[in-house]
Amino acid sequence: MSSFIIVLIIALAVLVDFFWLDIDGKRWGWMKSWSKIQKIIFFVFFIIISLAMYFGLSTEYF
Secondary structure: OHHHHHHHHHHHHHHHHHHHHOOOOOOOHHHOOOOHHHHHHHHHHHHHHHHHHHHHHHOOOO
16 A cells, blocks of 8 residues: 555656646656647656556565
8 A cells, every 4th residue: 555655646746746836847848849648648658657667676576
């Protein structure tokens, strides 16, 4: 359960930064010409890759 909370916090931090904190477009300006669906796909893949990396690094090797 704690790993889910960590991933949720990371995903929310990125989304809050993109939609709320970066009002000048300095950090996410390279996505300015992207369509809405491209941005959604990017964030979905970002969350999936973050989950895979987190769970892959947190498992013990046999």
